[in-house]
Structures are given as structure tokens and as C-alpha cells.
Amino acid sequence: MTSTLPGKVRPEESPYDVTSDLGRLRLARAGLLACMQFPTIAIALALVSGGNGFVAPNTGVSRKTALNQSLRNLIINEKPRSVSSGSTPPAAIPEIPLPPAPATPSESTLSKDEVRSLFELWNQALATGDSRIVASRYIEKPCLLPTVSDVPRTDYDSVKDYFDSFLLKEPQGTILEGEIYTGDGWAVDAGIYEFTMGATGDKVKARYSFNYVQENGIWKIQHHHSSVMPEEIAMGKPITEDEVRGLFSLWNNALATLDPKKVADRYSKTGVLLPTVSDTPRTDYASIEDYFTNFLKLKPQGEILESHVTIGKNWCEDVGIYEFSMGATGKKVKGRYTFVY
Template identity: 25%
Template sequence: KMSLNHASVDKLEVCEEEQEDAPDDDEESALITDHRVKFSGVDVVIYSDLAQSQKKRRRPVGSCRPSGAATAKDAPSRTDAFLAALVLIPAIVLSVVAIAQPSYVVSLLPKSTAQYDPCRLDVKEQQKEKMYDLAQQNFGEWNAALKSQDAEKVSSLYAKDISFLPTMSDEFVVSDEEEEHYFLHFLLKHPQSIIEEDKVQVLGTGAYMHTGLYNFLVNTTATNHITIQARFSFLWHNFGKKWEIMHHHSSLRPALEAPHAPGTVMDEMLRAHSASLASLDRADEPLLSALAADTSDPLPDILLPVCHLDMSKRLRKKLFWRARRNFAAWNAALLSLDPDRLSALYATDVSFLPTLSGEFVVSDRDEERYFLRFLLKHPAAAIRADKVQPLGSEAYVHSGLYDFELNTTAAGERVAVRARFTFLWRRFGDDWRILHHHSSLLPNASAAAIDGADADWAAA
């Protein structure tokens, strides 16, 4: 119980002499009202406690004593109030700071718990600008690691639970050992990179997707080097001690041309990619449509904030099947040849690096315009290998390898090509939408060109 023996309430008399004849039902409210009028600055909790205490044990009429008259019983109450103030004042200050600067509060947490940052979703514009600056800083650190020629230093920027689709390899890298092995070879080319155009999509205070176009300067021989135009997707996450890369997709930039134009360089490259591939079986179309239409959910929703990584195996399995179902819905939209249906799966604040265009699409209008052309090729897709990385129960990254079957001529000549994909899906209410999509052809033929086997194609 908090004491009322304070200088501001010295004249308060704790008695019920004037309330003796009041009805029992009104007794508590009468005491509360009386105290409110006389001392409006006192916390209402004190009134309630006082009223309830007086109601339980009435003091005999005429036994009023001023609150300033201390008794032996009052001494520990003052000590309790002082100790309560020591606890409450810092708590109030920290609460105010948490509302204004949540990331600062997270930085004060012990390192073992900071990785479980709930990733506030109500990120303000000012905080988004700070996250963009952070993205530039983290990219600069990654580029500096490349220049150091130290594979171990580069690898230290990647999380252990990694998914990586490299610029110059057909491998789908899903472990830190494989990722470090790739950089041991890639760094022999002495790569350096410069961002040409980019976008940062903030997923909370602890994660963001950084995507766009960059140029690589790499050595082809000991004395010669070339500049490669490429695209990138980095998913960075704050693991408490530092920011690390959870997903990285880097690809050569396709030529800026209309994807449906017959007889183009792009179509010739598609035919080269398809030489060793069998056609996809379009008999799967009814099955894919049925899977996409199935809205049943075998597991109940257990909501975790976006970028919360502490998930059970059950939730990871749930999101894996959610990812497969969402992919089936996306593929069914391709097979429908309906650009509106396909575009409806993408969020308004989209970033998109298409398979057959060098454009960097950052609006839903540009994305829909691309699909108007792309659907003329009657595309169909099938996953060959994939990985799902949950970001809480409301978002995930789905990446891997898939096969495309496409028309390359107006006559309907079809080829099968192999490609890589990155989807960042996020739930908006009852619907899932694609925030980011990066699709690229396997770089095997392109890598050969970069190594000097076809310098003219690389220059083009």
C-alpha cells in the first residue's frame, strides 16, 4: 500500500466521520469523489485502494487523525514509495525511448536476445531513410571484403542459414561451406562492384531487402578485365551482434529488348540453354490449378512478427507448404495467360528483376507491362530445387532453381530453359503478395563468355 503521508497531502484527514450515515452502496464512491476534489494531482489508484481499505475496515466515528501524523506503521511505507520510484522512473523513461527509437532499445538488449527483435512493422519514413543509409553502409562493407581478396572475410558477412545464387555459377548454394568455396574461386577475378540503381524494402527494424542493378569489374586474364552489367538481391538480417546476409541472388543483366520479338539475341540464347533439356509436361496444368485453388490450411496460424527467426519445426514446415502453394498459384496465373490475374499476386511496392528483360521494375504498372509481353511466350514453370527461409509467420524468402518452357517464335516453337528464382512473399491480411521477385537464366553460357571464350558476346 502506498502512503499518503506526503507534503502535498498533509491536510488530508483519513476518517469517515462525515460519511457515517451514507448508504453502504455509495460509501466507496463518496470517499473517492471527496479525495478527487481536494487532491486532483494524486494518482487515482491511491483513491481506489484507500476507498476499498476504508470500506473493509471502518474506523470508529471520531477517530480521525491528520495524514501528517506519522505512526510507526508509516515508516516502512515511505521506504516502499522511495523504492517504487527508483523502479518506475527508469521504466517510464525507457518506455518513452522505446516508442521514439525502438532500434536503440534493441541495441541495449543482451546479445543473446537481440536476435529475437520483434521487428516493429510501423516503421516511419525517417526510419526507412536511415535503413537505406544502413543498406549502403552494409553494401560498402561487402564490397570492401571483395577487394580484400579474403574469402573468409567475405564469408563472415553471410549467415549460416544461407541461400545463394551466384553471378558466375549454376550452383544453388545453401550452406556457408559452399558459399566460401565459391568465393575462393570468384575472388581470383579481383572483382569490384558499383551500384547503378537500387531500392531498399524495409521489413521491420531488423531486416530489409536491398535490390537493384550493379556493375562488376572483373579480370579475365592477368592483364585484361571487363565490366559486367549485373543485378542483385540481398536480404540482410540483424542477428544481434551484426548484420548478415540471409539470401543473395546475383545475375547477369539480360539485353534491354522486347522479350517477345522473334529472332533476337535473347531467343538464340534461350535455344542454347534448352539444347540439353527435355520439354516440360504441360499435363500438369490441371494439377497446378487445383493446388492453387486449394485454400485449406492443415495447421492453425501462429502469428510471429516479420523477421522473427525463432520458429518451431512445425511452423517452418507450414511455411514450406505455404510457399509451394503460393508458387502453384503464381504458375497457374502464368498458364492462364491473364496479366491481371498474374499482376494481382504482386504487391504495390514491388521490386522485380525479370528473366528476359534488363529493366529494374519498381512499380506495379511496369511489372504488369512486362507480363503483357512475357505471357506471349506462353510460359510454364516447374521447381527443381528450392529452399524456404521464414521471416516470422507473415513473410518468407523462397529461392531455388526452376525450369521454364517458352515459345521463341511466332509459329510456336517451344524451348525449355533452366533458371533461378527469388520470391519474397508477405501476407497482407488474408492475402499473400510478392514484394520482390528476381528471376535469371543459369549463367553457364554467360560465365564461359566472361572467362574469355566468347568476348564479343560478353561485350554485347
């Protein structure tokens, strides 16, 4: 009797002998490899039939021997290296590696909490007082319809320009109520917020909508619409004396920018300016801007020393005495004033 080690093949035994346990195991593994290599069963059958078939008629070869030989030819012929017909195939079939797992797609849909946190990022940018940081929260080509400007802002420079003035009020926002909608690659947050102006203590409510999209992998503001509450406008909500004096602060803050356009923006289209150091009345935007082009070279900052406020329906007046400190020269100048709003 010839002894064999486990897993070894006796010379007279085919490695794919279907009558032995080891042969059946090799056959199963070979079948798996063949299925991986041939796209259709028809190709596999064609190759098998090309290897003299499962039964060789009139040759005197047994069915068992023919089957083993056909399977042997199939495996040998499909090896990556050439093997002669008389060579003995290796006993072990190489393991078939699994394909790599697909990469996880990037997150493109936000939760409602994540959408609301985008407002907090914008609000924190306001708190820095830096218009560049606020403008960077918007995409490259945004649409900002601001609360206190008639001009849509559609690029970085115009968005920054708006916040140059708005940030002088030291605003901080709080969402009072809002609805959030999300989709694949976009989100909307719309509702009512309220700003507290640190410079004056005033509180202002407004309607808002933020449309967010991803730009270079970062969620930013695509569209921002902010408008005052329409019912308060329709009802002609009366202004208080403190709010009237707050209008002087807005004008004074515009002086601090040293930009004559921002000062001229504080005047109505039919405004009249009788200036301190010019004999010429200024009655349109261009002439008002011209006056402040020279006056701002003194770097003036004003302070009201005495004020008398009168309030009527849709108008108000502040009359009194103010004093300017000229940053360029250090001089102080007192003057009488009248503002009609």
C-alpha cells in the first residue's frame, strides 16, 4: 500500500477526480475561477467541448476519465502562463481577491440643526466687525438683497461694501422663528429674525431667507433676502425720540468711514444740505458728495450737546447744537444744526 500525505495526489489519481472529496473541492474552486474568467456560460461550454468533450465516443476511454481530462484541459488552458499538454497542473488554485469597497460619497444633504448652524457662522462673522469675513460667507456670485439698501449685491466687493456700513451698528441677530427645507446639495432657512444694534441699543425685526449651497466643498450663502416687517411699514409705526437721535448716529458713523458716497447715501433724493463751510446749497446727490469729499479730509466726528426733537406723521426733526472733533488737526468746532427726516 502506498501512503500519501493529506492533500497530496497519487500519481494515478486526477486532481479533479469527482469521486474523491479532495477532487470535488478542487472542482468547486476551479468552477468558481472559471465563472470569474468567462463572461457567459456559453463560452465555458465551448471551451469544454473544444477539449474533446465530456465523453469521447468510440475511443474506449471511460466516462470518468474523459470528464477529468476535460476539466483538467479547461483549467490548464486558462492559466496566465502557457502549460504544455503533458504538464501536471498545480494542485492549488490561487485565491480570487475581492474587489475594493466603493468610496463613501461626500455628504450632500444637511440636517436641520446643521442648516441652522450656518446662520450662527454668519452671525459670528458679524461679531468680528470685519466686512471681509462676512463677505466670505457668501459664494463667489451671490445675490444679497439687503435690509437698508436698494442695490442688489452680486459679488464679493459689493457685499463687502454693504457690510462696511452695516457693521458700524454692531449688529447681532437672533432667529425668532424659521422654517428649514433641505435637498441634495441645497438648503433653505426662512423666517423672522431680530437684530440688536450694539452701537445704539436699538432692536430691529426683519423677514429673512438664506439659500445655502456648497462651493468648493464649503456650505455658503447663495441668496440672502432681508426686509423690514411690512405691517409695521403699512401701519406707520411712530418713531421715538431716542430713535430720532439714533439717526444722527447713523450719519456720524457714515462720516467715520471717510467715504463721501456713504455720507451722501444718508440723504434723500430730494434732500437739501446747507453746509457749514460752503455758501452753496447742495440739492442733489452729486453736489452733496462733492461737499463731503473735502469736508471728510478733516476726519470729523460729531457729538450732540443739546437736542430738541419734534415728531409728526411720517416725519421728524432734530434741532440743537453739536460739536465736531477734527481728527486731522485736533481742533473742536461747535455749530447749530437742523436735521429733518
